[in-house]
Amino acid sequence: MSAEATAPGKIILFGEHSVVYKGPAILLAVDRRATVIASKRDDKRIYIDSEDLGFSGYFEDGKYTSVTGKIWRGRNMAALDVAARKVMAYLGIESGVNLKVRSMIPIAVGLGSSAAVCVATTAAVGELFDGNLTNEKISELSYEGEKVIHGNPSGADNNIATYGGIMRYERGVGLKRLKLDVSLPFIIGNTRKKRSTRNMVEGVKALRDRNPEVVDPIIYTMASLSQAGLDALLRRETKKLGDLMNLNQGLLSALGVSTIELDELVYAARREGALGAKLTGAGGGGCMIALAESENLNKVEKSIRAARGHSMRVNITDEGVKTRKIKDEYS
Amino acid sequence: MSAEATAPGKIILFGEHSVVYKGPAILLAVDRRATVIASKRDDKRIYIDSEDLGFSGYFEDGKYTSVTGKIWRGRNMAALDVAARKVMAYLGIESGVNLKVRSMIPIAVGLGSSAAVCVATTAAVGELFDGNLTNEKISELSYEGEKVIHGNPSGADNNIATYGGIMRYERGVGLKRLKLDVSLPFIIGNTRKKRSTRNMVEGVKALRDRNPEVVDPIIYTMASLSQAGLDALLRRETKKLGDLMNLNQGLLSALGVSTIELDELVYAARREGALGAKLTGAGGGGCMIALAESENLNKVEKSIRAARGHSMRVNITDEGVKTRKIKDEYS
Numbered sequence: 001m002s003a004e005a006t007a008p009g010k011i012i013l014f015g016e017h018s019v020v021y022k023g024p025a026i027l028l029a030v031d032r033r034a035t036v037i038a039s040k041r042d043d044k045r046i047y048i049d050s051e052d053l054g055f056s057g058y059f060e061d062g063k064y065t066s067v068t069g070k071i072w073r074g075r076n077m078a079a080l081d082v083a084a085r086k087v088m089a090y091l092g093i094e095s096g097v098n099l100k101v102r103s104m105i106p107i108a109v110g111l112g113s114s115a116a117v118c119v120a121t122t123a124a125v126g127e128l129f130d131g132n133l134t135n136e137k138i139s140e141l142s143y144e145g146e147k148v149i150h151g152n153p154s155g156a157d158n159n160i161a162t163y164g165g166i167m168r169y170e171r172g173v174g175l176k177r178l179k180l181d182v183s184l185p186f187i188i189g190n191t192r193k194k195r196s197t198r199n200m201v202e203g204v205k206a207l208r209d210r211n212p213e214v215v216d217p218i219i220y221t222m223a224s225l226s227q228a229g230l231d232a233l234l235r236r237e238t239k240k241l242g243d244l245m246n247l248n249q250g251l252l253s254a255l256g257v258s259t260i261e262l263d264e265l266v267y268a269a270r271r272e273g274a275l276g277a278k279l280t281g282a283g284g285g286g287c288m289i290a291l292a293e294s295e296n297l298n299k300v301e302k303s304i305r306a307a308r309g310h311s312m313r314v315n316i317t318d319e320g321v322k323t324r325k326i327k328d329e330y331s
Numbered sequence: 332m333s334a335e336a337t338a339p340g341k342i343i344l345f346g347e348h349s350v351v352y353k354g355p356a357i358l359l360a361v362d363r364r365a366t367v368i369a370s371k372r373d374d375k376r377i378y379i380d381s382e383d384l385g386f387s388g389y390f391e392d393g394k395y396t397s398v399t400g401k402i403w404r405g406r407n408m409a410a411l412d413v414a415a416r417k418v419m420a421y422l423g424i425e426s427g428v429n430l431k432v433r434s435m436i437p438i439a440v441g442l443g444s445s446a447a448v449c450v451a452t453t454a455a456v457g458e459l460f461d462g463n464l465t466n467e468k469i470s471e472l473s474y475e476g477e478k479v480i481h482g483n484p485s486g487a488d489n490n491i492a493t494y495g496g497i498m499r500y501e502r503g504v505g506l507k508r509l510k511l512d513v514s515l516p517f518i519i520g521n522t523r524k525k526r527s528t529r530n531m532v533e534g535v536k537a538l539r540d541r542n543p544e545v546v547d548p549i550i551y552t553m554a555s556l557s558q559a560g561l562d563a564l565l566r567r568e569t570k571k572l573g574d575l576m577n578l579n580q581g582l583l584s585a586l587g588v589s590t591i592e593l594d595e596l597v598y599a600a601r602r603e604g605a606l607g608a609k610l611t612g613a614g615g616g617g618c619m620i621a622l623a624e625s626e627n628l629n630k631v632e633k634s635i636r637a638a639r640g641h642s643m644r645v646n647i648t649d650e651g652v653k654t655r656k657i658k659d660e661y662s
Contacts, residue, residue: 254580
């Protein structure tokens with residue numbers, strides 16, 4: 001017997017970087033999901049099969065042993081080890097588990113892959129041991145895993161992966177979940193350049209320290225733009241939303257977090273009629289997102305590909321973490 | 332006997348677009364010059380030889396007749412006709428003139444070529460007839476010519492071409508001329524894409540009309556950035572100046588006036604250590620400028636060329652319009 005859980009990836013629609021200082025970030029869960037299937041083991045190992053990333057191995061007493069493929073992103077895997085053990089500790093169970101990880105979310109480009117995998121692990125292990133975990137508990141236990149990767153994350157990523165939908169996050173104010181009852185497609189363009197969120201955040205801080213008289217007004221503008229963007233989203237004012245995405249991209253460029261690769265995809269999208277296009281996440285690589293009328297989606301996607309971006313079409317999803325029991329999957 | 336006048340081109344260092352609404356624009360005269368040699372004719376024609384642009388022709392009673400090459404940018408030539416006639420009218424002279432126009436300033440990319448040619452025409456015709464025109468009068472009469480091209484120009488371009496140096500221009504405040512007693516090289520990267528200043532200004536206005544809550548704060552930020560930029564320039568704080576150029580480029584991108592071609596040159600410059608890089612002028616094509624330490628100038632220039640930009644190195648110049656009599660040039 002085993003248990004499966006899936007959780008969605010996310011995009012940041014507005015507020016990356018400015019959220020560090022002021023105003024909200026607006027996150028959207030998207031219908032690209034990570035899946036984890038958990039099954040029991042007779043030993044105490046946390047065995048992770050991530051064959052689609054080309055490796056498998058196990059943790060035993062916190063130490064990772066590679067079985068197939070190369071050791072890859074040890075910290076990410078450690079997050080799953082921590083999450084699985086936290087769940088079992090919470091349920092008062094001592095056991096090992098197999099975790100079969102499969103994900104449709106590109107890794108390390110700001111689309112919330114690590115949070116989705118962590119949430120799915122937590123939920124799958126909880127289900128495996130009939131833990132009846134609430135979403136609140138899943139998010140909380142996943143956060144323990146996320147901390148292994150990100151140090152002191154905002155808690156936004158594990159929340160959006162748990163609950164889905166739309167989330168407004170503001171420092172000192174907290175999280176607010178919202179729902180959109182209609183579909184709204186976005187095109188994600190992936191530069192395939194990995195980036196370091198920490199380096200980008202530190203770069204903005206250094207720029208601000210040198211030029212507070214200019215950078216602070218930019219951040220204040222971004223803060224009010226993010227709120228205006230959430231309002232436009234909830235009202236489905238797509239033209240307005242596009243304007244605000246374009247304006248936000250310029251302000252993110254001003255902060256020095258865009259790159260020529262990101263801008264090439266942004267301009268490629270706009271050239272074919274995208275209402276708006278901007279980087280999503282920390283910048284310095286990673287992904288951009290474009291909003292377009294349905295009749296232009298194909299053109300915009302093609303243009304992003306012609307500009308050497310990987311593209312995928314996603315929709316906002318209200319579906320957060322989902323769990324089910326399955327039979328005979330993993331022997 | 333003939334008379335020669337030369338006048339410098341210019342770059343806008345800060346304040347393009349924002350100057351339409353608030354705050355100063357900072358213009359720098361650069362050591363690329365336009366030259367006009369004027370000689371008398373026996374008829375009333377204003378004969379323009381612009382062979383390095385591939386044409387010549389003449390105005391008679393306001394009507395242009397092509398002599399060699401194609402009719403090209405009729406309005407620009409009309410500006411010279413108007414400027415030459417305004418000078419003669421001011422001096423109470425009825426005559427025709429030959430105008431031999433040669434320029435080292437690329438045309439139609441925002442480097443003040445038309446103003447420089449107009450100022451040089453005014454000064455050369457004034458000198459030809461021993462008019463002893465003051466700089467003030469040269470600038471004023473040139474403005475009449477500029478109006479033919481630009482409708483209702485700010486007066487900044489003809490001023491900087493007349494006086495050289497550094498100019499601060501603000502609507503409702505006027506022009507202020509400043510001098511920098513040390514050299515400061517810039518690299519100009521030319522996308523070779525012509526653009527329409529009017530279209531770009533109208534695009535910004537439309538964006539602002541739709542999103543005043545975001546665009547107004549951006550413009551206010553640009554206004555204070557321009558003043559901070561002038562202060563940094565006068566103090567020769569080149570690192571600060573570079574930061575402000577980069578910040579300004581992002582804000583101009585937010586206003587929708589940058590292009591992928593401009594950004595490619597901007598990033599190419601930054602990649603090789605430019606302290607700052609931004610578009611100059613109306614955007615939508617045209618030129619960008621980069622500031623770099625002297626040891627990086629070659630690398631930056633090479634990088635701009637590798638990104639398919641035409642590049643040239645310029646220096647700020649205090650030399651405004653210069654006039655001299657010459658013998659036997661033009662028969």
